[in-house]
Amino acid sequence: MAVFTPLDAAEVDSWLDRFDLGTRTDLQGIASGIENTNYFLSTTQGRFVLTLFERLQAEQLPFYLGLMHHLAAHGIPVPDPMPDRQGQTLHTLKGKPAALVTRLQGRSQLQPEPVHCAQVGHWLARMHLAARDYAGTQPNLRGLAWQTRTIPDILPYLTADQRTLISTELAHQTEVAASPAYAALPRSAVHADLFRDNVLFEGDTLSGVFDFYFAGVDTWLFDLAVALNDWCIHLQTGEFDAVRFDALLNAYLAVRSMSDAEHRLLPDALRAAALRFWTSRLADYHLPRDAHLLTPHDPIHFERVLRQRIASA
Numbered sequence: 646m647a648v649f650t651p652l653d654a655a656e657v658d659s660w661l662d663r664f665d666l667g668t669r670t671d672l673q674g675i676a677s678g679i680e681n682t683n684y685f686l687s688t689t690q691g692r693f694v695l696t697l698f699e700r701l702q703a704e705q706l707p708f709y710l711g712l713m714h715h716l717a718a719h720g721i722p723v724p725d726p727m728p729d730r731q732g733q734t735l736h737t738l739k740g741k742p743a744a745l746v747t748r749l750q751g752r753s754q755l756q757p758e759p760v761h762c763a764q765v766g767h768w769l770a771r772m773h774l775a776a777r778d779y780a781g782t783q784p785n786l787r788g789l790a791w792q793t794r795t796i797p798d799i800l801p802y803l804t805a806d807q808r809t810l811i812s813t814e815l816a817h818q819t820e821v822a823a824s825p826a827y828a829a830l831p832r833s834a835v836h837a838d839l840f841r842d843n844v845l846f847e848g849d850t851l852s853g854v855f856d857f858y859f860a861g862v863d864t865w866l867f868d869l870a871v872a873l874n875d876w877c878i879h880l881q882t883g884e885f886d887a888v889r890f891d892a893l894l895n896a897y898l899a900v901r902s903m904s905d906a907e908h909r910l911l912p913d914a915l916r917a918a919a920l921r922f923w924t925s926r927l928a929d930y931h932l933p934r935d936a937h938l939l940t941p942h943d944p945i946h947f948e949r950v951l952r953q954r955i956a957s958a
């Protein structure tokens with residue numbers, strides 16, 4: 646369960662006094678998630694999610710909260726951070742940084758059909774266009790610089806074959822990132838973690854995307870690749886399902902066409918996205934940062950995805 650910091654109703658009530666959001670009618674801890682403490686909080690004026698940030702640095706949070714607010718103001722369905730009477734969206738509760746965001750309706754779709762993938766593609770292209778004029782500049786903190794720092798610490802835990810794979814791929818991605826074509830790719834703040842468990846649907850209609858806490862400035866192509874690598878694959882093998890792949894990509898392209906360079910670099914971006922999550926899952930598995938990290942996601946999955954992407958690049 647993901648209530649690392651228990652809250653009682655009285656302390657939430659006194660904290661809620663700083664907002665113009667009415668009084669509490671319900672407070673429920675949320676069991677899922679591995680990063681933060683989350684509660685569903687209903688008041689006489691609406692339904693919200695209260696998050697206590699367990700590991701993120703307070704100085705990173707204005708970027709995420711500002712991005713969510715920017716997107717919500719552009720009509721993109723995302724949680725909107727609530728300001729208190731002083732206009733602040735970043736708060737403190739129990740000595741931890743905290744935020745109160747609007748609660749999205751709907752349920753996740755963990756076995757997506759093409760109709761769901763198409764809506765994810767549509768949402769993603771709209772989000773990219775809306776993020777263009779967001780002023781925040783924080784880079785993707787799990788980008789190539791982080792991978793370059795982290796992979797040497799992971800190498801001792803890997804087989805010789807895995808060491809070769811991860812090191813060769815890191816070198817390949819470093820070369821790609823140094824190319825003029827890569828430097829010219831369109832970019833902005835992106836979600837960077839658009840997996841099945843971060844999207845909600847009401848029926849078959851996408852009702853919102855949450856968990857912006859890996860967002861950062863990166864290429865739109867990378868963000869697209871992260872989504873394709875999760876929404877459009879057979880989870881057992883890592884192979885793409887061509888129908889779901891086309892559904893997501895075509896819906897994205899219907900909103901925003903991609904340049905020739907983006908089409909050409911998509912196979913490399915799919916590899917980069919696989920490397921990013923293989924690396925973070927290996928780091929969570931072998932270098933756990935603290936005792937409360939729950940069961941880490943399976944790293945082997947992204948090793949398989951990376952091998953698939955290299956084979957078909």
Ligand SMILES: Nc1ncnc2c1ncn2[C@@H]1O[C@H](COP(=O)(O)OP(=O)(O)OP(=O)(O)O)[C@@H](O)[C@H]1O
Pocket residue numbers: 647675677678679680681682683694724746747748749750842855856
């Ligand atoms: N704004 C929101 N609206 C509706 N439900 C939400 C919202 N934010 C979070 N949730 C629910 O809370 C659960 C936990 O949130 P989340 O997945 O962001 O956890 P986390 O620990 O912050 O991050 P991680 O996914 O990295 O483990 C989600 O699965 C979702 O059901």
Ligand SMILES: N[C@@H](CCO)C(=O)O
Pocket residue numbers: 838840922925926942
């Ligand atoms: N989506 C990431 C977890 C971070 O939210 C993963 O599946 O490894």
